[in-house]
Amino acid sequence: MQLTPVIAIHLAAALAATAIGPVALWARKGRSQRPRLHRAAGYAWVTLMVATAVSAIFISGGSGPRWGSFGLIHLLIPLTLSMLVVSFVFLARRNIVGHRQTMQYIYIGACLVAGGFTLLPDRLLGRSLWTALGGI
Template sequence: MTTLSTLPPAVAIHLTAAVLATALGPVALWARRSRAQRPRLHRAAGYAWVTLMVLTALSALFISGSRGPRLAGFGPIHLLVPFALGMIVLSFRYLLQGNLSGHRRTMQGVYIGGCVVAGSFTLQPQRLLGQWLWGSLGLI
């Protein structure tokens, strides 16, 4: 069975950063939306989350799968890389312009699309994370 220590470095970095970003995202989102707003927590968690998302996106460029159509080693899933990075840049642009609702919507969208939706696809039984999860539960 493959373990984190036996994975290629790019895959290990990608997986670790993605899982941490998925776990940290709600902290950054909650810190500004709760009744007692915590701007310092929001900013710290937000910057950490953005760093993890950038690391996740950039490490994906060094991973090529063997399934599906490929163009120069890149598959359709790699289209998420410029999209995620572009949305993060747009979110900071909104922030600099004082457009807090645009910043909020964009970051929520990146979290939902990049962490929740894309992350849920990794739980398919034929994917590494899915094999670990479903195999540990004895379902595959």
């Protein structure tokens, strides 16, 4: 698989979301809360996550079980989008704990865990990284 414009958009949005996520999470912790920073970083992060999920629709899955051009990894698309909606429902109902936990789960699951799997040697990003490091 080569770096197409859709994959480039997906990769850029995912990397930016992974980088900005901790800012949104950190801005509401501790004694000195920063609500403006939290809100700005949070909306940016949500926008990047939506861009990541929507762009993934146009990327065909790798090997393994498939349904048309979709692989198992594509199950993360509706999961991510629905969890984002759930987090805003929590926020609208003033359930801050539910909102916080949902956003933390999305960040850990979608950015860190799923992102970590992209570093496997048989994936585009992983192959590029390991080749650049002179490895596998």
